[in-house]
Amino acid sequence: MALLVVRNLRTVFDTSEGPAVAVDSVNFTIDRGETLGIVGESGCGKSVTALSIMRLVQTPPGRIAGGTIEFEGRDVLELSEPDMRALRGNDIAMIFQEPMTSLNPVLTVGYQIAEAVQLHRGVGNNEAWDAAVEMLRLVEIPEPGERAGNFPHQLSGGMRQRVMIAIALSCDPKLLIADEPTTALDVTIEAQILDLLGSLRDRLGMAIMLITHDLGVVAQQAERVAVMYAGRIVEEGKVADVFGDPIHPYTKGLLGSLPRIGGPRRLATIPGIVPRLTELPSGCNFRTRCTELIDDCSGIEPELEDYGSGREAACIVARRTRTRGGA
Helix, strand or coil, X not given: CCCEEEEEXXXXXXXXXXXXXXXXXXXXXXXXXXXXXXXXXXXXXHHHHHHHHCCCCXXXXXXXXXXXXXXXXXXXXXXXXXXXXXXXHHCEEXXXXXXXXXXXXXXXXXXXXXXXXXXXXXXXXXXXXXXXXXXXXXXXXXXXXXXXCCCHXXXXXXXXXXXXXXXXXXXXXXXXXXXXXXXXXXXXXXXXXXXXXXXXXXXXXXXXXXXXXXXXXXXXXXXXXXXXXXXXXXXXXXXXXXXXXXXXXXHHHHHHCCCCCCCCCCCCCXXXXXXXXXCCCCCCCCHXXXXXXXXXXXXCCCCCEEEECCEEECCHHHHHHCCCCCC
16 A cells, blocks of 8 residues: 555635635555655645645645545545644655754754654653754755754754754654755755755655755655646656656656756757646646647646556647557
């Protein structure tokens, strides 16, 4: 049985211009010990999907309008708030994009880790502090006993992100949701954090849902990838398959915009801009930017089609030009 099963998830924000569907009929699974990458441009629904799983969508204006989110066979949308609070941290944990806005600036990092340990494990102060120091050691912060007494502003960006990882892992979660965990870091520190997440996954046996706009990060860390555009998953499959032979025009555009050694000096770009969620085009959401557009794209809303070996894509052009069951 899959660890996490998301079916037909729909999350809506009520705005003055009408309802904005940030997550629209999203389906995916994550197995135990697996890393699933979710990629797409800013505003495509990646982070809202994560917040929906954690039931942290601010209401109002947001609301989960449909679907199910099953974790170990239980629909988290049916849980009471106390049960959901127990699930967060214990079984599902999340790392947010910017640690300086997530960490309390007036509390030491050791206290903040210990607080999470006490909240979920119910241990005493001394035991929680010892656990906090051990977590700092686990995420490879030097001199963890001394660093536990530091405030967030006394640490580098990479160390603060390691503290966030330590807090998230303090109760041995089965699923870690990492939302752009390296966005504010330089390339060297980014590589260290990604290597750390990979080694911790292997050591602790947890699954990771890795949200990013960086395709290189997904290629390095994930087994499978889901590509999102305007609230919908448009392609999904094994990373090697999707990146090696993309089906959806949007996936092709994302990969074509990456710099390559020996490639053209001028990078390819995806024309146009992401449509407003309150003014989505009819038919395919991507059609106003698509280079493979046909007349039917304006009248048919494409569904994910099975292309074999775990590959799915939502494109009527691909459906008509490729043989079902193979690329």
